[in-house]
Every structure is written in C-alpha cells, then in structure tokens.
C-alpha cells in the first residue's frame with residue numbers, strides 16, 4: 001500500500017485495551033485504519049495510530065455514523081462476569097450493531113465468541129446466554145461473518161495462565177480441581193489475531209471453534225508450569241464440588257481470581273479444542289511463554 005492510498009477502515013468494537021483487542025490493534029494497524037470504540041481508551045492504541053472514540057456500547061442507539069465507510073467490523077466486547085442486568089444492555093447494543101451493519105452493507109463482520117459450555121451454563125448464566133443471543137443475531141443476519149470461538153488465551157498480563165504461574169511461584173502449591181484428567185488447548189492471543197486476519201479475508205458465513213497447537217491434559221500443563229518455575233509440582237487436591245465451593249467463596253469475597261463458571265467449564269472437559277488449521281507460521285506452543293513468565297517472576301521475586 002502506497003503512502004497516498006488511504007487505509008480501509010476497521011471498526012474495532014470493544015477497543016484496543018483488552019487482552020484480545022490490544023493484539024488486534026498490533027496486527028491490523030499496519031494496513032487498516034483502526035477505529036477503536038470502548039469506554040477506557042489507552043495511550044498505546046492512540047500511539048499505534050488508532051482513531052479512538054470513548055463510548056459505552058450499551059448506549060449506542062444508532063450505529064450508522066460509526067459504520068460509514070467501514071470495510072470490516074470486529075467485535076471483542078464482553079465482560080468476564082456479571083448479572084443479567086449488566087449483560088443485557090451490552091448484548092442489546094451489539095444486536096443493534098449487527099442490524100445496522102447489515103443495513104450499511106459492511107463487507108465483513110468478525111465476532112469473538114466462546115466455545116460450547118455445559119447446558120446449565122449455556123442457559124442459566126447471563127455471560128453465556130446473552131453471548132449466544134449476539135451469536136444468533138449474527139447468524140440470522142445477511143452479513144458475511146466469522147464467529148471465532150477460542151479456548152483459553154495466553155499472553156503477558158492475561159487473567160488465567162499468568163495468574164496460575166504467579167500463584168505457583170508465590171505459594172509453591174496449586175489447587176488441583178478433581179483428577180486433572182480434563183483437557184485444555186491454550187492459544188496465544190497473538191495467534192488469535194493472525195486467525196482473525198485469516199477469517200477476515202474469507203467471504204463465507206461461518207462459526208469456528210479455535211484451539212491452540214496442543215491439547216493438554218490439565219495436570220500435565222500445571223506440572224509443566226511448575227517445571228518452568230524450577231519447582232516440584234505440589235497440589236492441594238480438591239473434589240469438583242470442593243473446587244466450586246472455593247470459587248464461590250472467592251467470588252463472595254470480591255476476588256477476580258476465579259469464577260464458579262470457569263471451574264465448571266474446565267471440569268466439563270469441553271475446552272480441549274482441536275488446533276486451528278492453516279496458519280503459516282504455525283500456532284505457537286505455550287512452553288516458551290511459560291519460560292518467559294517464569295523468568296519474569298523469578299527476576300522480580302524480591303519485590304513480590
């Protein structure tokens with residue numbers, strides 16, 4: 001692209017501050033004019049050249065001004081937890097976005113969703129039931145779309161892998177929920193951005209489950225994390241019911257470490273998704289990231 005050719009406009013709904021959003025800004029700002037829309041803009045996305053609008057999605061009644069001249073919409077907005085009162089207005093705003101994007105004939109719509117969960121969570125948990133309402137609105141629209149549904153993501157400052165490593169480093173112990181025989185296939189957030197780029201170039205309508213390069217047995221992954229930290233694995237064994245009770249207690253105490261639904265989802269063995277096929281270079285393994293995190297933690301140990 002020459003310096004005089006204007007870049008096509010990409011509306012990043014949910015913005016470039018969150019885990020997925022900041023990797024998307026890095027991936028797309030080279031060849032797209034990223035228009036980032038969320039509540040708490042960051043200096044990093046501005047520095048990357050994004051045009052930033054401070055907006056709560058729930059309060060957008062007409063999306064047409066944001067959709068003018070837009071070549072693609074990517075949505076990353078969601079909360080990690082909350083009640084129906086919190087999720088419903090956000091989902092309503094996103095459903096309005098889908099309708100307005102269809103009306104504006106936006107060429108491509110990519111939506112980040114989540115993998116399948118146990119039926120009790122799918123219907124009983126606003127985090128999921130409202131997410132599915134948005135997924136279904138996209139599927140029912142006439143848009144060209146990809147609904148991308150990754151499993152657990154890892155990256156510096158993520159809320160899962162780095163928190164697990166920090167707990168192991170600090171206490172030399174880690175809770176093991178049940179027998180640890182269930183599976184997980186961690187995916188680098190940077191790889192998810194490359195996947196979104198690949199999906200953005202398609203012209204079909206599809207819903208794709210996305211796993212990382214290796215389907216780990218959970219307790220092999222936690223053993224590997226201990227190993228990266230130079231520690232012998234030591235577990236505090238909890239029954240599945242005990243694990244849920246622990247997560248419930250943490251929630252009651254206002255902790256953001258772990259939520260009940262995350263424990264139930266993990267124990268359901270529905271998160272060990274098959275790897276996403278077709279990336280070149282291929283998906284990155286988690287071990288180099290664990291080694292880097294371990295070095296970072298050990299380097300700052302005195303300050304902990």
Ligand SMILES: NC(=O)c1ccc[n+]([C@@H]2O[C@H](COP(=O)([O-])OP(=O)(O)OC[C@H]3O[C@@H](n4cnc5c(N)ncnc54)[C@H](OP(=O)(O)O)[C@@H]3O)[C@@H](O)[C@H]2O)c1
Pocket residue numbers: 013014015016017018019020021037038039040041055056057058076077078079080090112113114115149150151152153154
């Ligand atoms: N992290 C994972 O392991 C993982 C795995 C599978 C799927 N996903 C999905 O991937 C997507 C992104 O996840 P993430 O981990 O990047 O989450 P995140 O770090 O919490 O980022 C979500 C972003 O959504 C924006 N947002 C939330 N509510 C908003 C509102 N009312 N109006 C405007 N913006 C709003 C937030 O920006 P502001 O706070 O600035 O508004 C935030 O930056 C989500 O749909 C999530 O379900 C994540």
